[in-house]
Amino acid sequence: xxxxxxxxxxGVHVLSVLLWIGGVAFVTLVLIPALRKGGGxxxxxxxxxxxxxxxxxxxxxxxxxxxxxxxxxxxxxARLLNTWWLWAMLLAWAMFTLMLFVLEPIVIHKxxxxxxxxxxxxxxxxxxxxxxLLLAVGLVALVGGVIGAHGGMWF
Numbered sequence: 001x002x003x004x005x006x007x008x009x010x011g012v013h014v015l016s017v018l019l020w021i022g023g024v025a026f027v028t029l030v031l032i033p034a035l036r037k038g039g040g041x042x043x044x045x046x047x048x049x050x051x052x053x054x055x056x057x058x059x060x061x062x063x064x065x066x067x068x069x070x071x072x073x074x075x076x077x078a079r080l081l082n083t084w085w086l087w088a089m090l091l092a093w094a095m096f097t098l099m100l101f102v103l104e105p106i107v108i109h110k111x112x113x114x115x116x117x118x119x120x121x122x123x124x125x126x127x128x129x130x131x132x133l134l135l136a137v138g139l140v141a142l143v144g145g146v147i148g149a150h151g152g153m154w155f
Contacts, residue, residue, distance in 0.1 A: 085144030
């Protein structure tokens, strides 16, 4: 029995991106607005979002591994030179990885915690704006990747 390794890696890639960007969409469009409307605070956000952060750390890395594996299996590294959507995916991955593994645990957590002590409503509003930016980058990469992977864009 021969395995289609490309198809397996693509399945891993799609699942990883689904859980990652879908989680970002949930946090951005459901969780933060619900907390803001219901009078929730930054501490509540932190507790609820922490579990997704752990999932996102795993799924972002699986997305990279599976994406690179697809390039390796098909020996299509040259596609990196002429497809903007692969670069959009790498940019999204780099932004999220930097945020999840470096900025959030070392800098952002402390700054937001301090800010929330003085301005809890403003902190949730800032969080929502930052998440809108992250979601937009993720969705551009996702839509561009799907269209590009199916021959829709080669520029």
